[in-house]
Amino acid sequence: MDSLITTFHIDWKIIIAQLVNFAIVFAVLYFFALKPLKKLMDERSETIKGGLDNAEKQKELLVAQEKEYADALATARAEAAVMLKEAKKDTEAYRAEMMEKALADVANTVANGKKQIEADKAKMIEDAKKEIVAIVMQATEKVLGEVATGKVETKLVEESIKNI
């Protein structure tokens, strides 16, 4: 052992000095390089992982939203179709109703018109009769003069009216 120490000049003072050197290297590397670098790398990994997770979530959200949008669109289309159908149905019903009403109005108007015409016709005939009577009486008076009496006149008028 002694020869080993002598041959290689093993000196505890130098061993301690080298130990101090190594301790400095360890401390400096640990506190200035490894620890902060590891922390930074972990943080970056976390950021990347978070970003990827977020992107995945966003993707899922997008898919969900697209699905929701498609569903909403389909529902809206279906509702619109139903509404359109109902509107058409309502329109048809309204048109039919209006048509019916219009027809009824027309029929009513025609009926009223007919009634009016009938009344006018009757009135006209009456008026014509009255005028004819007056004309006949005047004509009779002119033709018969003073001969004819009141009774005769009336009789003539009545006959004339009958003939008419």
Add this chain to the structure above:
Amino acid sequence: MNENNQTTATNIQTTSLPVTETHEEIKHESTLYAEPVAHVHGFPITNSLITSWIAVLVIVILSVALRTRMKKIPSKLQHFFEMFMEGALNLADQVTGSRKITTKVFPVAVSIFFFVLINNWLGILPLGGFGVIERGADGASFIPFIRSGTADINTTLMLALVAVIGSNIFGIIIIGLWKALNKYVNLKALGSMVTKVRKEPTVLIMAPVMFFVGALELVGEIAKVASLSFRLFGNVFAGEVLLASMSALFAYGLPIPFLFLEVLVGFIQALIFSMLVLVYFSIAAEDHDAHDEGHGHEEKKHETVGSHASA
């Protein structure tokens, strides 16, 4: 060889120091030990210690530069270190088998790696011409300022002691003092001679064997220190001797391939040392009892499966 070295030393003297008028013969030998360049209050400042201080300075400068330029979006230096760290962590995972242990041991292994690497590489820098001439009883001898820190057994011994003692402390922290102690002084095995003798009489043979294996483990720890320190010292010192010899043979061009070889050797030795540190720490953190119990469970499981299959 000595003649060649002496020639080199004379050449070195003419280039780095004022030309001596006496034409005194200056010896320059590759010694097994680091030579003291100066003494401060009796403390020898060896050339390997100076190299180690330079290595520490280089590491400190690099670390501080890295720390000050550290950003979320990495610079080139930071990017290089991140790549190194990522690769080293994955490599360490393969050795330890667990990221949890890797995270704990990694700073020690990386510190050893850089300390050894920078020391190894500083030793092969072509700065051997700078030094002092010491006049002793044997005449004048040239002592270079730079000698690889790891070409001194004191440095490698310190590193080996850090690795082995550190691994045992780590083992105590991870698996507990009792289990760590039982690896070397297997009191549990001795105790089982009393507790299990009725159930398993073979324990009377097995327990002393286990106790002896524990003692062997203790010897193994000392062997680890010797193997770690002498392997690194031997490789680096041999490299320096090789370079010196090649330079002495033909100084122009001939040492270049060997310089590249030594760059590679320096890296490989640093890697081997740090990997062995990882291995020792991982072994120290292993719970042999849990491992054995695990095997026992597996065997029982196999037996059960076997019986079911035969049924």
